[in-house]
Amino acid sequence: MSGFDKLQTEVIGAGLCTDCGMCAAVCPRGIVVMDYDIEEPRLTGVCHPRCQVCYMSCAGKDIPVPELERMVFGRERNPSQELLGICREFRKGQSTEDKVRVAGATGGLISGLLIYALERGIIDAAIVVGMMEDRPWRAMPRLATNKEQVMAAGQSKLQMVPADAALGEALRQGFKKLAVVGLPCHIHSLRKMQLARNATKLAGCVKFVIGLLCGGNWTHKATEHVIDEVCGVSLEEVAKVEYRGGEYPGNFRVTTKDGRQVSVTSPVRRNHCWGFRHDRCGGCFDYSNDLADISVGDYHHAEMVRGVPGWSAFIIRTSTGLELVEAAQAAGYVATETIEEEYLLTGAYEWKIHGSSYHLEERRRHGLPCPDFHLPLTPGPLRRRLPYDHPHFKA
Ligand SMILES: Cc1cc2nc3c(=O)[nH]c(=O)nc-3n(C[C@H](O)[C@H](O)[C@H](O)COP(=O)(O)OP(=O)(O)OC[C@H]3O[C@@H](n4cnc5c(N)ncnc54)[C@H](O)[C@@H]3O)c2cc1C
Ligand code: SF4
Ligand code: SF4
Ligand code: SF4
Structure with a gap:
């Protein structure tokens, strides 16, 4: 089985591809292209049957964090570094x-x-x-x-x-x-x-x-949805899109070919994106x-x-x-x-880490494909709490 066959079965077909693009970068035959419509790689040629190059560099399914930490830092994280590495x-x-x-x-x-x-x-x-x-x-x-x-x-x-x-x-x-x-x-x-x-x-x-x-x-469909549905601009009219246009924190801003600008704040953009x-x-x-x-x-x-x-x-x-x-x-x-x-610890941290622990546990329980980070994933409430007594969280 070639490396790309394994990617197809274990990663892409299993819904674990992150669209990172590394398989296209490393393929010695140059036969992997990234498909921008489906946000996945596509094979355009014939693999050497024993080649595993793309599979070995893909972190869609397997992310051996402790081993990668040893390579980058010379050691693994200790328990007090659980939150931010x-x-x-x-x-x-x-x-x-x-x-x-x-x-x-x-x-x-x-x-x-x-x-x-x-x-x-x-x-x-x-x-x-x-x-x-x-x-x-x-x-x-x-x-x-x-x-x-x-x-x-x-x-x-x-x-x-x-x-x-x-x-x-x-x-x-x-x-x-x-x-x-x-x-x-x-x-x-x-x-x-x-x-x-x-x-x-x-x-x-x-x-x-x-x-x-x-x-x-x-997915890029979220952006298309916001431009069309929220900003009321058709894709054919778009000249420029900025996610944080202008001074901090910036707005989602669409500039049309005839120079018109339509802006929405980040919370509004986010509310219309969740489904995507x-x-x-x-x-x-x-x-x-x-x-x-x-x-x-x-x-x-x-x-x-x-x-x-x-x-x-x-x-x-x-x-x-x-x-x-x-x-x-x-x-x-x-x-x-x-x-x-x-x-560095924000609400996004909370729903990313705690939420992902829960999400992964549920997927495992139902026998669905999961990425493996080689880290202990205890359910959300059992992990270290965020420092809610810090002024940052009270502001
Ligand atoms: C999808 C996404 C989610 C994020 N979520 C959070 C979050 O939850 N909490 C948080 O604190 N920060 C988050 N960030 C980071 C934050 O939005 C800023 O990018 C960061 O603060 C750097 O700002 P800067 O002004 O120093 O970078 P800039 O000087 O603006 O440079 C940003 C660099 O990032 C590159 N870049 C932009 N988009 C992407 C992308 N999709 N993939 C790869 N590279 C890209 C640009 O080419 C540019 O070189 C997120 C960013 C992205 C793209
Ligand atoms: S290397 Fe990246 S783009 Fe290629 S299959 Fe793996 S996760 Fe997807
Ligand atoms: S949540 Fe994870 S998989 Fe999704 S874009 Fe961010 S780093 Fe990549
Ligand atoms: S030739 Fe090798 S690196 Fe390229 S797609 Fe096939 S298995 Fe992957």
């Missing part, structure tokens, strides 16, 4: 340049770090996510090689995107020093690819990994991107109100992450300050 420091950060910050989702921290790394030659390209030219509401991975391209790809795209697939394209174009930005599921497959050691050239190109926190994601949540996200157990060099999310502090300059909250996990942040700060690209751990 192995962490060195908690900080808030933002780009020091206003236009980079406003082009970003929260503080533009990620864009600031990527611009620094590109301009200093630490990387020659970054894997980011932009929009398609012919369908400007549909996200796709892109390679950014300069500041303008990084800024154009700023902000969260709240839909499934096979970002890892761009790694294969980066290699084909001859790039040798890459930064990867991705959701936890992108980073799971990236780390599995590094562990498997059967795509060593690709693995050797990755200089650092920036993870996004992820409370869950939606990607099925695999319900059993996902990584909120804080536990295998990245740094993990970045919203800064949920009382001072963060509409219109104030935004900050991103982030976790520094590795020495690579620490060196990057310190150097970018010393060079004046980003500003950072220490914050308490509690600011």
Whole structure:
């Protein structure tokens, strides 16, 4: 059975594919393409019957977190790190340049770090996510090689995107020093690819990994639904879609070809999206991107109100992450300050981790396919509670 046959049976056909795109990146024959309509990979050629490369790098079904932690950190998490994984420091950060910050989702921290790394030659390209030219509401991975391209790809795209697939394209174009930005599921497959050691050239190109926190994601149908149903704009009229357009926290904003703008707030967008949540996200157990060099999310502090300059909250996990942040700060690209751990724990954490434990238990009980994170999944109420007595939760 070829690796892709196994993916088809155990992952794609079982509803466990995260649309990460890694199978397309690593296939030595280049015969895997990502199908943007169904958000899954498709085979376009004939496999070598003994090839297992794509299967070994796929984290759709099997995510051996302890083994991956040993590879990345040299050790596994201890019980006190159950909530957010192995962490060195908690900080808030933002780009020091206003236009980079406003082009970003929260503080533009990620864009600031990527611009620094590109301009200093630490990387020659970054894997980011932009929009398609012919369908400007549909996200796709892109390679950014300069500041303008990084800024154009700023902000969260709240839909499934096979970002890892761009790694294969980066290699084909001859790039040798890459930064990867991705959701936890992108980073799971990236780390599995590094562990498997059967795509060593690709693995050797990755200089650092920036993870996004992820409370869950939606299929691209959610975006189409909101544009049409809530904004009252037909897809043919769309020129641009932003999920967090404008100053913090930004709005879902559609610009039409004749220059009209329609905005809705994030809570309104979310309310209309729930039915379109990607099925695999319900059993996902990584909120804080536990295998990245740094993990970045919203800064949920009382001072963060509409219109104030935004900050991103982030976790520094590795020495690579620490060196990057310190150097970018010393060079004046980003500003950072220490914050308490509690600011990384949000309502999304609660429904992601506690909810996923419950969801996975139920799926197992009914004999349905489940991703295996190799972590103890006790039912929600038995896991450590969130720090509800902290001012962050009272604000
Ligand atoms: C689906 C999704 C769910 C999220 N859920 C949470 C949450 O529950 N809690 C929380 O605190 N934060 C969450 N975030 C992260 C948050 O929205 C911001 O992305 C984060 O704070 C970084 O902001 P920034 O201004 O520093 O980044 P920016 O400077 O705006 O850079 C963001 C980078 O992320 C890349 N990117 C955007 N969308 C995607 C995508 N779909 N897949 C891969 N890469 C992408 C962009 O290309 C860009 O390089 C989520 C993000 C996404 C995409
Ligand atoms: S590698 Fe990613 S895209 Fe490919 S089958 Fe696995 S989860 Fe899906
Ligand atoms: S990596 Fe190997 S098994 Fe997977 S699709 Fe390519 S040739 Fe087939
Ligand atoms: S919830 Fe999990 S599977 Fe879904 S997009 Fe986020 S990291 Fe990926």
